[in-house]
Amino acid sequence: MKKAAVAIPLIALLIGALLLWWNAAGTPRLAKRPSPTANGGPDAVPGPRVREKPPEEPAASPPEAQAGSLRIFVTAAASPLGGASVIVQREGVDDHRSFETPESGSRLIQGMPPGPYVVGVRHPGYLPGEARSEVAAGGTSEVRVELQKGGRIHGRVTDTGGTPLPNASVLLTDGKTKSPLGPSMGATSDARGLYELPPVSRGDYGLRFRHERFKVAERGDFTFFQGTETYEVNVALEVGARVTGRVLDEEGRPIEGARVMIGNLGSGGVTQSDRNGEFGMYGLTDAPVNASVSAPGHGTVIRRGIRPNTDGLEFRLPRPGTIAGRVEGGEIPEHFVVILSRHEEDVKQVLRVDTRYFTNPPGGIFVVPDVAPGVYWVEVEAQDFQSTDRPQVMVEAGKTSPELRMRFTRK
Amino acid sequence: MASGKRWGSVVLALVAAGLMNGSSCSDDDSKSGSGGVGGGVFTPLQWNNQASGPNGTAGAGGSSPLQWVDPNTPVNSGGGGVISSQDERTWYFPDQYLPQADPESPHPLSTHTASGTITNPEDLCASFINAYRQQVLGVGAGGGFLGGGGFPIGGGGFQNVLLPMHLNIRKSVRAHCKHIAIYHAGPLTINSPSTDTFFTGGVAPAGRTAKCKIATQGAAAAVISGPNYPDASSASNWFINNGVLQAGSQQWTHLGVGYWTGFSEQYYWSCMMATNPALVP
Numbered sequence: 210m211k212k213a214a215v216a217i218p219l220i221a222l223l224i225g226a227l228l229l230w231w232n233a234a235g236t237p238r239l240a241k242r243p244s245p246t247a248n249g250g251p252d253a254v255p256g257p258r259v260r261e262k263p264p265e266e267p268a269a270s271p272p273e274a275q276a277g278s279l280r281i282f283v284t285a286a287a288s289p290l291g292g293a294s295v296i297v298q299r300e301g302v303d304d305h306r307s308f309e310t311p312e313s314g315s316r317l318i319q320g321m322p323p324g325p326y327v328v329g330v331r332h333p334g335y336l337p338g339e340a341r342s343e344v345a346a347g348g349t350s351e352v353r354v355e356l357q358k359g360g361r362i363h364g365r366v367t368d369t370g371g372t373p374l375p376n377a378s379v380l381l382t383d384g385k386t387k388s389p390l391g392p393s394m395g396a397t398s399d400a401r402g403l404y405e406l407p408p409v410s411r412g413d414y415g416l417r418f419r420h421e422r423f424k425v426a427e428r429g430d431f432t433f434f435q436g437t438e439t440y441e442v443n444v445a446l447e448v449g450a451r452v453t454g455r456v457l458d459e460e461g462r463p464i465e466g467a468r469v470m471i472g473n474l475g476s477g478g479v480t481q482s483d484r485n486g487e488f489g490m491y492g493l494t495d496a497p498v499n500a501s502v503s504a505p506g507h508g509t510v511i512r513r514g515i516r517p518n519t520d521g522l523e524f525r526l527p528r529p530g531t532i533a534g535r536v537e538g539g540e541i542p543e544h545f546v547v548i549l550s551r552h553e554e555d556v557k558q559v560l561r562v563d564t565r566y567f568t569n570p571p572g573g574i575f576v577v578p579d580v581a582p583g584v585y586w587v588e589v590e591a592q593d594f595q596s597t598d599r600p601q602v603m604v605e606a607g608k609t610s611p612e613l614r615m616r617f618t619r620k
Numbered sequence: 621m622a623s624g625k626r627w628g629s630v631v632l633a634l635v636a637a638g639l640m641n642g643s644s645c646s647d648d649d650s651k652s653g654s655g656g657v658g659g660g661v662f663t664p665l666q667w668n669n670q671a672s673g674p675n676g677t678a679g680a681g682g683s684s685p686l687q688w689v690d691p692n693t694p695v696n697s698g699g700g701g702v703i704s705s706q707d708e709r710t711w712y713f714p715d716q717y718l719p720q721a722d723p724e725s726p727h728p729l730s731t732h733t734a735s736g737t738i739t740n741p742e743d744l745c746a747s748f749i750n751a752y753r754q755q756v757l758g759v760g761a762g763g764g765f766l767g768g769g770g771f772p773i774g775g776g777g778f779q780n781v782l783l784p785m786h787l788n789i790r791k792s793v794r795a796h797c798k799h800i801a802i803y804h805a806g807p808l809t810i811n812s813p814s815t816d817t818f819f820t821g822g823v824a825p826a827g828r829t830a831k832c833k834i835a836t837q838g839a840a841a842a843v844i845s846g847p848n849y850p851d852a853s854s855a856s857n858w859f860i861n862n863g864v865l866q867a868g869s870q871q872w873t874h875l876g877v878g879y880w881t882g883f884s885e886q887y888y889w890s891c892m893m894a895t896n897p898a899l900v901p
Contacts, residue, residue: 278685296805296884301726303882305805308686317685329805329884337806380862383810386840389862392848393807417863425863468748468853470860472756478861479752499755511755544739546784564750564782566743569734592787 277344278319281310282353283330289314290356293332300325300341317349330354336408336436359408360433364442366398366418373402374446377420381406384413387427411436416444422491424449424476449476449492452515454522456482456502463487464526467504471515473497493517502526508581508606511562513555529579530604532587534613536573542591542617544568547575550586559586580604589615703881705733705798708791709832727803730788730832731795738879741852742790745889746877748856750782781870786897789876792832793841797880797888800845808845808888818892829892833901838871839894845885855879855889864891871895 283293291312298305299322308316323346330338335356342352366377377398380389389395398404415429423446431440456467463486470479471490477498482488490498495517503509507526515522536545549563567575575589581604588599594617602610709730733739796818800808811817818828818841829836842864849855858864872893880888 298803298805298884301802305884306686307884319685327803327805331806339804339806378862383840388810388840388842388864390810391808391843392846392858393809419862470752470755472752474756477756479748479857501751501755503751544785544787544790546782548782561754561782564747564754566746566785568739568743569736590784592784 275323275346276320277323277346278317278349279321279326279342279344280315280317280349280351281328282351283310283314283332283338283356284353285332285335285356285358287355290332290335293330293335293356296329298327298329300327326352328352328354330356332356333407335359336410358437359410360436361405361439362409362414362416362431362442363403363405363439364444365402366404366420367402367443367445368423369445369447371445373400374398374420374423375400375402377402377404377418377423377446379404379406380417380419381409382415382417382427382429384415384429384432387415387417387429389417390414409433409436416442418444418446420446420492422449423447424492424494450495450517451489451491451493451520452498452500452517452522453487453489453520454524455486456488456504456524456526457486458507458526459528461525464504464507467502467507467524467526469500469502469524471498471500473499500524503579505579508579509563510581511553513553527581528606530582530606531609532577532580532585532602532604532613533609533611534575534587534589534615536575536589536591536596536615536617538594538617540594540617540619541573542594545575545589545591545594545617547577548588548590549577549580550588551583576609582606587613587615589617591617593620594618595620703733703735703737705731705735705738707731707795707798709795728795728799729828730791731798732791733794737881738794741855741879742794742877743785744852745856745859745879745891746783746785746875748852749859749875749877749891752856752860753781753783783872783875783893786834786874786876786894788832788834788899789829789874789892789894789897790878792829792834793876793878793890793892794880795878796828796843796890797845797878801880801883801885801888805884807885808843808890810841810843829894829897833899834894834897835900836894836897839892839897840872841890841892843888843890845888847886849887849889855887859889859891869893873897 279297281295281297283290283295289310289312291310291314293310293314294307295310295316296305296307297318302324304322306318310316321344323344326342326344328340328342336359338354338356340352340354342350344350362381366374366379368374375398379396379398380392381394382389394407394409396404396406411433414431414433415427416431418426418428426444426446428442428444431442432438452471456464456469458464463482463484465482465484465486467482467486467488468479469482469488469490471477471493473494473496475494475496476492477490480488480490497514497516500512500515500522501509502524504526506529508529510524510526512522512524532547532549534547536542545567547565547567548561550559550561552558553560553562563577563580565575565577584601584603586599586601589596596615596617598613598615600613600615602613604610707726707728707730709728711725711727711729796812797808799812812828829839842859844855844858849858872895874894874897876892876894878890878892
């Protein structure tokens, strides 16, 4: 009995110690399913798929025997080119590597999974270049990218008095649509107002000059026949009108980060309120502007016909309500838009005031939050479908409307 | 006997502690040291095929070989997981528009996805663009439609202010984002590096939208990419503030916003406005 009294606790102690060691040593356990938000945030519905490796599988790069190498040569006029930015992208896989070429213009990459790769090269003095290569297991492939000279657009941005304007944005635009070709085809003026765009390929282009305090200016008809022409474009920007003000909540507290849209057909844009709720929109033309101010957790406020150079505007965002509904029918559209309209007292008309897009909402249910209190007509539109339902709904602060049912039929 | 009881208590406590410890570990896979991809000794490793982010950027200079870093390792964790999508039309299939191209070319021209990771930002960006259009084209905006802008309920609305999204254009611009992300390296450009322009010119039939059998009476497109545009707000701000797509223009009847994420630029946005788009049989 005495022996048993000693032996049993000792055995139990041994078991306890074994359990502790078992956990500390990282004994494989059953894999837990990843949470829905693990691979893409809260909107991962139906979400990207994540495949799991068995826990005992090593997570290292592929074994040397299976890996390959790639030597990259970057040249211009057949000479090695240093200082070029290189991105090596494994085709079809989110797997890339970037580096800058040394003076030799050459770099070797080892340990690469076999497969097709694309090599993109950019250099401030040349047009972008690209080449493809196949990396074989255990082998070393080579790829050469020869960069070409492009056309040149440069100049100076000043105000109408000739003072240089730093930090003016200059964007290359499409010659036909006047649409900017993206930030990668733009430049910012320096302290002397000087700018130079990245090299330009053959084609017809325009330019768009923008500075937050000045009116936008556009210039056009720059044709590059050979792709090697040079244009010097100097621009004097005019000071624009302004609208400034504050965004507050119902209790008069400033709202930071409110989305403030102010504009008319010729000017305007989007800005955000600062920590004091203050905002300013500059570079406006002299025509009246409309303003729309919204913030998460608040109802949107719209003002129309504001005279330029108005200061001290105050936007008090009301406590919002929510409109909820469901689309019904034999077939639910993949994508639809919910349109809210209301009677606007200032213009004595019913106007569409908000649109929200929905794609594949589960069960066809839609929820429109942050709606300012009031009476709304609700419409739902979808490509190739029709709905005649246009219910009217009263939105009250802090409340969700009774569920609306919107019926669709295919056209 | 009392001593035996004490021993028993100590041992039982140790056993219980061991069991509790084991129990809590079995529910906790948060020991990953690198962004949820793995790395903790107990963490189930996840195959993560979206390795944007800290994917080995080497500095300038140096002639020593670079070592490729597999994005699926714990030290190189990245973005957001595989995005489930279906390329309904590619450079080759189902219409061979590029005879010189690889007959198995998978470069997408039209991409469908049900992934909210893609569709939610697209929807939100389109909402922001429309909100701006509503404002500048709505009643009271100078140079716009003073005194106009109202519409009778059920009467079709004020023309071309709030633009509906065209599904096929949306798939086309989304494919443009995915195409550049997956099969090219570097910033999104308006024209495809595969020698084709966005909606005019290019190889026959002209342009990318034509290859998707979308005919329009006019269109304009704009693109942005890079880490500065991680969400619909920043993307739509750039589109609006830079006069993209003549955002205030009333000639457009439809809108398409496409988005993709991951790869060398992390975020890709493409936006197109069109006049009376229609599918060609």
